[in-house]
Amino acid sequence: MLNKKGVLHRNIQMSPPQILALSFLVAIVLGTLLLKLPIATTEPIRWLDALFTATSATTVTGLVVLDTGLDFTVFGQIVIMILIQIGGLGLMTFAVLIVVMLGKRIGLKERILVQEAFNQTSMGGVVRLVKIVFAFAITIELLAIVLLSLRWVPEYGWGFGIYTSVFHTISAFNNAGFSLWSDSLMGYVGDPAVNILITVLFMTGGIGFTVLSDLWRTKTFQQLSLHSKLMIVGTLVINVVAMLFIFVLEYQNPATIGTLNLGEKLWASYFQAVTPRTAGFNSIDIGDLNAGTIVFILLLMFIGAGSASTGSGIKLTTFLIIMMVVLTFLRGRNETVVFNRTIRHQIIIRSLAIVVISLIAVFITILILSITESAPFLMIVFEAFSAFGTVGLSMGLTGDLSDVGKLVIVVLMFIGRIGPLTLAFSLAVAQKSSIRYPDGEVFTG
Amino acid sequence: MLNKKGVLHRNIQMSPPQILALSFLVAIVLGTLLLKLPIATTEPIRWLDALFTATSATTVTGLVVLDTGLDFTVFGQIVIMILIQIGGLGLMTFAVLIVVMLGKRIGLKERILVQEAFNQTSMGGVVRLVKIVFAFAITIELLAIVLLSLRWVPEYGWGFGIYTSVFHTISAFNNAGFSLWSDSLMGYVGDPAVNILITVLFMTGGIGFTVLSDLWRTKTFQQLSLHSKLMIVGTLVINVVAMLFIFVLEYQNPATIGTLNLGEKLWASYFQAVTPRTAGFNSIDIGDLNAGTIVFILLLMFIGAGSASTGSGIKLTTFLIIMMVVLTFLRGRNETVVFNRTIRHQIIIRSLAIVVISLIAVFITILILSITESAPFLMIVFEAFSAFGTVGLSMGLTGDLSDVGKLVIVVLMFIGRIGPLTLAFSLAVAQKSSIRYPDGEVFTG
Numbered sequence: 001m002l003n004k005k006g007v008l009h010r011n012i013q014m015s016p017p018q019i020l021a022l023s024f025l026v027a028i029v030l031g032t033l034l035l036k037l038p039i040a041t042t043e044p045i046r047w048l049d050a051l052f053t054a055t056s057a058t059t060v061t062g063l064v065v066l067d068t069g070l071d072f073t074v075f076g077q078i079v080i081m082i083l084i085q086i087g088g089l090g091l092m093t094f095a096v097l098i099v100v101m102l103g104k105r106i107g108l109k110e111r112i113l114v115q116e117a118f119n120q121t122s123m124g125g126v127v128r129l130v131k132i133v134f135a136f137a138i139t140i141e142l143l144a145i146v147l148l149s150l151r152w153v154p155e156y157g158w159g160f161g162i163y164t165s166v167f168h169t170i171s172a173f174n175n176a177g178f179s180l181w182s183d184s185l186m187g188y189v190g191d192p193a194v195n196i197l198i199t200v201l202f203m204t205g206g207i208g209f210t211v212l213s214d215l216w217r218t219k220t221f222q223q224l225s226l227h228s229k230l231m232i233v234g235t236l237v238i239n240v241v242a243m244l245f246i247f248v249l250e251y252q253n254p255a256t257i258g259t260l261n262l263g264e265k266l267w268a269s270y271f272q273a274v275t276p277r278t279a280g281f282n283s284i285d286i287g288d289l290n291a292g293t294i295v296f297i298l299l300l301m302f303i304g305a306g307s308a309s310t311g312s313g314i315k316l317t318t319f320l321i322i323m324m325v326v327l328t329f330l331r332g333r334n335e336t337v338v339f340n341r342t343i344r345h346q347i348i349i350r351s352l353a354i355v356v357i358s359l360i361a362v363f364i365t366i367l368i369l370s371i372t373e374s375a376p377f378l379m380i381v382f383e384a385f386s387a388f389g390t391v392g393l394s395m396g397l398t399g400d401l402s403d404v405g406k407l408v409i410v411v412l413m414f415i416g417r418i419g420p421l422t423l424a425f426s427l428a429v430a431q432k433s434s435i436r437y438p439d440g441e442v443f444t445g
Numbered sequence: 446m447l448n449k450k451g452v453l454h455r456n457i458q459m460s461p462p463q464i465l466a467l468s469f470l471v472a473i474v475l476g477t478l479l480l481k482l483p484i485a486t487t488e489p490i491r492w493l494d495a496l497f498t499a500t501s502a503t504t505v506t507g508l509v510v511l512d513t514g515l516d517f518t519v520f521g522q523i524v525i526m527i528l529i530q531i532g533g534l535g536l537m538t539f540a541v542l543i544v545v546m547l548g549k550r551i552g553l554k555e556r557i558l559v560q561e562a563f564n565q566t567s568m569g570g571v572v573r574l575v576k577i578v579f580a581f582a583i584t585i586e587l588l589a590i591v592l593l594s595l596r597w598v599p600e601y602g603w604g605f606g607i608y609t610s611v612f613h614t615i616s617a618f619n620n621a622g623f624s625l626w627s628d629s630l631m632g633y634v635g636d637p638a639v640n641i642l643i644t645v646l647f648m649t650g651g652i653g654f655t656v657l658s659d660l661w662r663t664k665t666f667q668q669l670s671l672h673s674k675l676m677i678v679g680t681l682v683i684n685v686v687a688m689l690f691i692f693v694l695e696y697q698n699p700a701t702i703g704t705l706n707l708g709e710k711l712w713a714s715y716f717q718a719v720t721p722r723t724a725g726f727n728s729i730d731i732g733d734l735n736a737g738t739i740v741f742i743l744l745l746m747f748i749g750a751g752s753a754s755t756g757s758g759i760k761l762t763t764f765l766i767i768m769m770v771v772l773t774f775l776r777g778r779n780e781t782v783v784f785n786r787t788i789r790h791q792i793i794i795r796s797l798a799i800v801v802i803s804l805i806a807v808f809i810t811i812l813i814l815s816i817t818e819s820a821p822f823l824m825i826v827f828e829a830f831s832a833f834g835t836v837g838l839s840m841g842l843t844g845d846l847s848d849v850g851k852l853v854i855v856v857l858m859f860i861g862r863i864g865p866l867t868l869a870f871s872l873a874v875a876q877k878s879s880i881r882y883p884d885g886e887v888f889t890g
């Protein structure tokens with residue numbers, strides 16, 4: 001049906017979001033088939049669990065109903081790795097391309113900006129751009145594999161040392177949070193090398209390609225685009241606040257960091273502060289955190305990472321824009337101005353739509369799960385926010401989900417990965433505006 | 446300090462929101478003092494519990510740490526009644542006045558509309574308007590007292606029959622939800638007279654004075670203002686949906702409506718469907734509802750009643766506008782059009798601010814309570830949404846709250862009653878707009 005050249009050609013006109021959704025569906029279906037093969041697992045698994053794992057990998061979530069290190073063979077683990085790379089790097093590349101296409105549709109100024117940023121002028125330019133993104137990602141991943149191997153080969157020998165470095169590099173850069181260890185990175189809670197390498201990897205993947213490319217090309221903070229400025233300042237502030245919050249709230253909790261020494265306490269607070277915004281690894285037991293810490297992490301998971309990145313969530317810029325619009329309103333002003341740039345009405349409405357639709361998706365999931373599951377409400381809420389933000393942290397509910405519950409989480413992971421981006425780049429029509437400051441483009445979602 | 450004529454005159458310039466907040470604070474402080482008097486209670490009570498009760502009454506919430514019917518004397522109950530009338534009718538009147546003042550500040554067309562609606566032309570007009578609102582409220586309350594007495598005097602005799610009719614009329618019309626019975630209206634779960642009278646009372650108080658006045662003056666649906674149309678259609682739809690939802694989800698729950706006959710089941714579903722949007726009475730035990738029903742009620746409590754009413758919450762119109770903006774965005778259109786009226790950008794931003802600030806207030810409350818209280822998370826979340834929406838439904842946590850918890854709830858009830866209105870009517874500056882459809886005024890919050 002799809003390949004009858006010409007005949008059905010006109011009927012197969014698809015919009016970019018449709019192409020994106022279809023690609024993800026195909027990857028998930030293929031992944032499910034491969035993971036259901038007898039050679040993929042040590043024991044036969046159910047179709048539902050194969051689907052769940054394939055979806056979790058492709059959407060770079062990391063919620064698991066099986067033990068990745070024990071229940072899957074090396075073949076199965078490689079399938080998972082490939083799905084992660086497709087779902088993380090693939091979506092990032094797609095998003096970068098849409099940003100460029102978007103650039104073409106909104107005014108001369110932005111167009112020149114984008115063309116300058118990517119030297120993109122034609123179809124050849126698109127191919128070149130994809131090559132740049134891929135080359136950038138592969139370079140970082142190779143570098144990380146070498147560095148992690150320096151840490152893990154001495155501990156595990158050449159074979160597993162390199163293999164586990166490859167697996168965790170791909171999982172970290174793509175913000176997937178899958179681990180070969182049943183307790184994620186809890187064995188390395190106070191290990192500086194693992195803490196630094198893994199977090200730098202997922203933060204690099206999560207801040208967004210446009211920001212990195214902007215940082216690469218400019219010399220001063222002033223020269224950065226509004227989007228890059230927002231992302232850099234916002235990331236710093238939110239991470240510091242989160243680290244302090246977790247450090248203070250968990251300081252005396254013997255089940256998490258209470259019994260660790262000060263250095264380990266700080267590493268653990270840092271790691272748990274930066275991981276909820278999509279990465280999803282954990283170095284302490286999430287189920288043992290205080291309820292207050294859990295509630296705070298819900299917010300971090302909802303906010304998520306940067307646009308055009310390997311991360312998900314509503315995106316940090318979306319969150320910041322909404323906050324600034326409200327602040328502007330409270331100050332009695334009409335135009336939201338940040339770093340001497342006005343936020344266009346269209347961007348505000350887009351951000352609003354992303355937040356509202358995301359809240360609706362999470363709310364409906366919580367509603368359904370609270371009917372189908374008999375677990376404590378906090379575990380249900382946490383699972384829903386984690387699935388929507390494709391974070392993968394869990395208080396331990398995932399394995400105990402009912403079949404309906406698993407299906408609901410599968411759908412939410414899919415929406416969480418595709419939805420905000422689709423919304424963010426739909427309706428990118430330029431609007432005439434009669435305002436003093438020039439408009440600033442901010443990618444949200 | 447306040448009454449030194451002239452000298453400090455210039456320093457005591459207050460904005461309407463400040464006047465509003467101060468009036469409420471004064472009422473709460475006076476109420477606390479009166480309720481702490483030995484003649485107000487059967488046993489001595491703590492200052493904190495007096496403050497909690499005074500705040501709950503003044504903000505028409507209905508959350509109780511003491512048993513209104515048993516722990517308070519008739520004197521104490523009358524104090525509570527007066528605080529409820531001040532907090533409900535007082536705020537409604539204030540909101541109506543602001544709508545009129547707002548009318549003066551936004552263009553000739555709206556001004557004429559408002560003046561037509563209220564025949565308000567001068568300071569004398571303001572006094573006349575207050576008289577109209579009061580006369581309207583007192584008339585309805587007197588009528589309800591007579592009708593409820595017909596039901597309760599035969600059951601309880603003249604004295605308590607009339608007294609309880611007065612108390613529940615004031616509590617219902619002002620959407621306070623205080624009851625003289627420890628189990629609220631659970632003794633009347635299948636009683637048509639009580640069900641109809643109480644719900645009609647709180648829906649009349651909760652739909653907003655502007656809507657009622659609009660209904661009074663116009664003959665056809667077409668002639669109604671955009672705001673009235675939205676409120677009427679929205680109220681009908683949300684109530685029917687809520688009733689169906691609760692009926693289906695609780696049908697087999699033996700702890701709520703499972704053991705009732707069909708008629709009682711329907712009355713109970715109806716009552717619990719309409720009460721969460723500020724009223725706060727209950728005819729079945731809220732703590733026994735299914736988790737799914739509870740989650741759905743959270744949404745209803747957050748949405749709340751109508752603007753310029755005795756109810757609270759973000760307001761039904763705010764909710765509807767946000768939904769329509771998102772729908773418009775998804776359809777790829779720029780202007781949000783309802784009933785052939787465009788929703789102005791300013792109204793959208795105002796609605797956004799109300800929702801975001803409300804979510805922040807509820808989120809911070811949940812965060813603090815999950816640190817200070819050891820109760821199940823669902824009970825904490827429910828308590829927070831109930832306090833913000835000044836609903837007063839509870840799964841049973843209120844009496845067990847820690848002192849810090851009680852103070853946090855006191856603050857949230859205050860914010861929930863004052864905040865959205867203050868936001869809604871701040872920044873009512875007219876904006877030039879170049880759109881095809883004429884703008885439609887919608888009161889949000």
Ligand SMILES: [K+]
Binds near residue numbers: 060175279280
């Ligand atoms: K993840």
Ligand SMILES: [K+]
Binds near residue numbers: 505506723724
């Ligand atoms: K109430």
